[in-house]
Structure formats: structure tokens, C-alpha cells
Amino acid sequence: MTVAQAKPNPLLGPQDPLPAEVINAASDHPLLLVCEHAGKMVPNALNDLGIAQEDRDSHVFWDIGAEAVTRIMADSLGAPAILQPYSRLVIDCNRPPDAPDAMPEANHGVQVPGNRGLNDAARAARIAEIFDPFQATVERHLKRQPRKIVLSIHSFTPLLTGEPRPWHVGFLFRQDVQTSEHLARFIADAQPELTIGMNQPYQIDDASDWFVPQHGETSGLPHSLIEIRNDLIGDATGQQAWANILTGAVNRYLKEL
DSSP states (O other): OOOOOOOOOOSSOTTSOOSOEEESTTOOOSEEEEETTOOOBOOGGGGGGGOOHHHHTSTTTSOTTHHHHHHHHHHHHTOOEEEOOBOTTTOOTTSOTTSTTSSOSEETTEEOGGGTTOOHHHHHHHIIIIIHHHHHHHHHHHHHTTOSEEEEEEEEOSEETTEEOOOSEEEEOSSOHHHHHHHHHHHHHHOTTSOEEESOSOOOOTTTOSIIIIIIIHHTOOEEEEEEEGGGSSSHHHHHHHHHHHHHHHHHHHHHO
């Protein structure tokens, strides 16, 4: 008689959230919203990655304010939104899983003890249980209803390595230039005092990005990754204000284009 070996415990236990939260799942709105860095959860099995609470609350661990802006936009528009609840230090769902910073041992000077010396099995578990299901959920909702635009919502810190970042909002793109240019123009028309960055504060490439190459460009849909400076969306007032700004730009985009 052959005795089957017991399977190892999964990374995600019954008390851990699912790897993707879907808002307005049945909506046929032409916009799909995605927020890869929405949350700062850590699977119970990983013991907070050995990181202090202060750092788990900082921009190192998640995109401050991005989840709230995404939720408000989804509620206002009745559009579907897909949010990823786990910290990007567990696995970054906007990076190829083999990228050096997908499961980093340090980030912006913060050491990540729980990511030191990860073996292939530990990496594979994070990919199989968080990264792959999240990306599959995005793919399903891109195809479920006829979409006209897909946007990813992020935030960035106003100061990095001592250098100020003056943009209030940035649009990241590569092949699809027009979508970002249209949205930026609509925002500038409504809020001319804002400083808008085009491919600022980051640039897109295959080695370090996922949403634009794998969801935007592969789908053929108009798309942009939107970065809002996180000091502007650190509280409910700012989150509502920026959700309104982006919602206005999206509505104008859908009406005119």
C-alpha cells in the first residue's frame, strides 16, 4: 500500500484574505480599475515579515491612499475595481515575479527579514497563491464585459532619497501615449494649478513592470497607470478630492473619445 505524503500547509490560511477583492463584479461599466498596492496585509504564516509597525504603515509597505481613491471612484462610477490586499513586500503584483524587487530583502532602507534567503518553494507559494490569482482576476474582468479603458491607481512618496518630487500626479505609459495625454489634458483643464508628470516619477519597462505591458498593452485597451503623490491622499478629504478629479477626467474621456 502506498501512503500519500501529506501536502505542506498553504501560505494562505483560512484567516487570511483572498488575493483579490472585486468591487462591482457584475458591472458592465466601460472602465476597469486596478489597484495592485492597495493593502498592507501579510499572511499569518509570515509573521509580519519581521517588520516594525511604523514601517508597515509607511509607503515602503503599500501605496498610501490608493485603495481609498480606487474605492471612491468605483462607488461613484459604478465601475468594477480589483484590489490586492497584501503588502507589495510579500509579493509585488506590479512586477514580474522573477524581478529582483518582487520579493525584496530590503526596500528604501527598510530591511525585510521575512524575505531573506527565500527558497524556490517559498517564492513559488507566493506566486501561486497571491500573484497568479490576482492577475487571473484582472484578466477575467478585462474580458467579462466590453471595456473601453483600464486604469491602475498608485501613489508615490513626495520625497525620495532627499530629492523632492514636485508632481501632484503622474501618468505612466509606453505604447499607448494618447490615453495618458488625454486624461492629463482633461485634469489640466479642470485644475490648471496642478503639476502633472508624464512618465514621472517612474518609467515603464518589461523587466520591472506588469500592469502596462501585461494587461494594458496585451489587451489592446486604452490604459494608463496613474500615480498620485501620497501626501495629497493621506486623509479622507484628499482621497475624495482626487477621486473626484480622476472621475471627472474619466467621464470626459468616455463622453468625448
